[in-house]
Amino acid sequence: MIEIRGLRKKFGSVEAVRDVSFTANDGTVVGLLGPNGAGKTTTLRMLSGLMIPDAGTIRVDNVDVLADPVGVQKHMGFLPDSRGLYPRLTPIEHIEYFGQLHGIDGGTLRARATNLMAQLDLNGVANRRVAGFSHGERTKVALARALIHQPRNVILDEPTNGLDVMSTRSVREMIRRLRQEGCCVLFSSHIMQEVSALCDRIVVIAQGVVTADGTPAELRKLTGQDNLEDAFVALSGLEVEVTS
């Protein structure tokens, strides 16, 4: 479970995140939806413990991220904005490296890695160096290594961004599987269809502020728009900007 309260972060004079609060429960998929530059990545980076907020609290499974970042990281799978792989290593080596850093090894590690690669259709390239991999293959390797320690909380920053249909499908299946297993899944996106296809709840964020929080149906009701995309446009304040 993830609880974020009153998060703020400033870079110089730019307030990237002004007031973000929301809760993501176990066994649900929460979508963090917002246009580019809304503060999604900054929010997630603070959640990962690598970026220190100017104000606000973040609790993951009742552990304060600021007080015990390592303790939180042990049970968190995080697919960051930068997928950064090692060009001279193979997918299996990537996955096993992160697994070992989490203290998993031997047969357990091998079995989990094989299982993840099968779920993400990576078996064909398992022993090939990742230099020259497609964007989709890279994302899937990054996702697999983020999940090797079977985290209870999974945070994905724009997981399907730039992926082809097949890769998108296997990533979506992975997200559904995680929800079934009772994980708390939080992912960010700027794509409406993505969010509506997967999420139990949507948190809309615009210019660093949460403008709406609810189920897809609630959001449609809130804005009076039948179409979720229209609801999104209304909530992110884009239309106002365009018309004014």
Next chain:
Amino acid sequence: MNALRQTWIVFEKELRDGRRDRRSIMSVLLVAALMPTLFGAMFTVMANRAKDADQIKLPVVGAENAPAFVDWLQQQSGVTVAPAPADPEEAVRSRKEDVVLIIDKDFSKDLARAVPAPVKLVSDSTRDSARRKVERVRTLVTAYSSQLAALRLIARGVAPALAQSVKIEDVEVSSAQERLAERLNILTLLLVIAAATGGMQVAIDTTAGERERGSLEPLLLNPVPRIVLAAGKWLAAAVFACSSVLFSLLLTVNVLRRVPWQDLGIRFRVSDADLMSLLALVLPLAFLLSAVVIFASTFARSFKEAQGYMGMLILLPLVPGVVSTLYPMANRPWLAPVPVFGQYALAADVLGGKAPGVALYILAGASALGCGIVLMALTSRLLSREAIIFGR
């Protein structure tokens, strides 16, 4: 989980990654192979020149003007009088000859009248390679002149010693081994270069490279202390640096044992124990220099930016080396705890045949490793900075 075990995991990964990087392997092998070769070639040329000065072929113009002098020259060891070229000055200028002796046609007449008999020594002072040969010829001519002068004095009933008011007696205090050591200081410089460059590629790749690829952020998401990451990367870079030192030492020694030292009047005697002592000095330095590169490249966003810093950093170990060739550092054990300087100073003693005590090795090694650990602590703090984690 145990921090040592995690360090080992990071180390193993970086080592494997480094081994697969052709540039890393090249940076170990190239320096290790290239430098000893150059080094060996340099000493062989020096030895050959020395030999040239001993075995000289001296072209003499006007040999018929001074048959006795020419006979005397012929009798000197290693001297062969050769027929003269048509144009002596041109022959020297065009490097056909190193030196030509011209005997004036009035030589015998002037000798008989006891006025200074003129000879000309044609040489080119800009030519380093001919210098020893020219000196040798000059010494020969002077020796002949003093011999004749002594005979003249005796003939007039004067003791030749009267003509010599001051007599210089050379007292050489350095041992032959120390004179060799002066030459061999370049060996230390070479090992230090290997220590500095061998791990550079891996050190940059695991820090600036990690940032450039965007793999630093995912790596830091693992529940691993920053110091563990820094230490694992450091050890991997140091392994490459140490291999480079080992390769280059083995190669250099093999090359040096083939240089004709006897022609330089030196006996090359660097024992295996001396080599082990050099390793004991330079290997900790390899750790320190790798740590310096890791720390500096953590500031760099990209491989290229880091390489830009390296041009400056390489001067760090080289400047003391160059200084040591100008101001010899032998017999300065108090330099031991100063990284880089200490290694040069103690190495000069080892090569000079005066092995420093074990305590000094430990002091020098501990100081280098200690500085390395401090740099890793600083690096691990850099790895917490948002500007470094996210700045690409």
